[in-house]
Amino acid sequence: GMPKSPSGKGGGAPDEAPLVAFLANCHLMKKVAGLTGRYVEMERYFMRKNVQKAIEINEVPEPGSGTKTMTVVDDAFFVLQKCGLRAVSYASVDTLSRVIRLIHETLSAEVVPFIRQSLADADPFGISQKDPLKALAALALHATGTGGPSPASPRALSNSLAPYCGVLNTAQAGAQYALRLRGELDRAALATLTHPRDRAAATSALSPLAESSRALAALSEEALDDLTDFLTARLRPRIDALAAVSFVISEADYAAAGVDDFGVAGLTAAVENEALTPGLCEALTEPGWDGLVRRVAEWVAGQVEALLRPGPSGGGGGGGGG
Secondary structure (H helix, E strand, O other): OOOOOOOOOOOOOOOHHHEEEOOOOHHHHHHHHHHHHHHHHHHHHHHHHOOOHHHHHOOOOOOOOOOOOOOHHHHHHHHHHHHHHHHHHHHHHHHHHHHHHHHHHHHHHHHHHHHHHHHOOOOOOOOHHHHHHHHHHHHHHHHHHHOOOOOOOOOHHHHHHHHHHHHHHHHHHHHHHHHHHHHHHHHHHHHHHOOOOHHHHHHHHHHHHHHHHHHHHHHHHHHHHHHHHHHHHHOOOHEEEEHOOOOOHHHHHEEEEHHHHHHHHHHHHHHHHHHHOOOHHHOOHHHHHHHHHHOOOOOOOOEEEHOOOOOOOOOOHHHHOO
């Protein structure tokens, strides 16, 4: 007959539980666990100290340099990449999981607070205080007190907001870097680990990097929302002027008045000169500029739609509908 398995059942694979228990409690595995713990602690120290050094030597982008982000994002993620790849080469899912958690904690405790504080430091008019009118007053006072260009000057506005845009860009780049790091470590883990169970566990262990990416993305989105609120507040007088315009007119009146009299050209010029200035386009990265344009366009469209809407909820527009 068939030989008996060690478990006492005929055929099939032997019961692995006793072997696993034996290995887990043997001197060699205990030694490996101790060395792993020391390695993780060394990695924690190395990671924190080097990211803190990256923050200490951080440089802001200079106008005309072609660089739109602070150096901290490249330096910090270079350090985190090295730490993550070392953990993958250890060929242990548990070790990788612990180091990835350290990367997430380092981003949460060091990088995100630094970027948040940098936004506050680079905010020239109190944009992040959620009070656009107060920010506009600070803008006017700044231009008057320094004897600088008119606050309506597109270039003056862009120059004042350039540092803020640089920090916003850095938060966006950090969110992208975190996702790229997750992808790179996932590919490296798949190439290093052989067992399908370990590969799946490694992929799951990388999920904290997605949390870090979301935290940085939320920071950049909040900053972009605050910037939009500030810029659209500058357009409010143009919108209020449109409220006095009657949109129900004859074709003869339209031909005689011309488009300018209905505020369209003025509103368009205001959007280009007081909100979406070329200088801001230069200061923001492509994703940031696209997000700003979309937000401003949606705000303007919503305001004009409210003016054209008939009834008490509409802005009036001379009672115009249709």
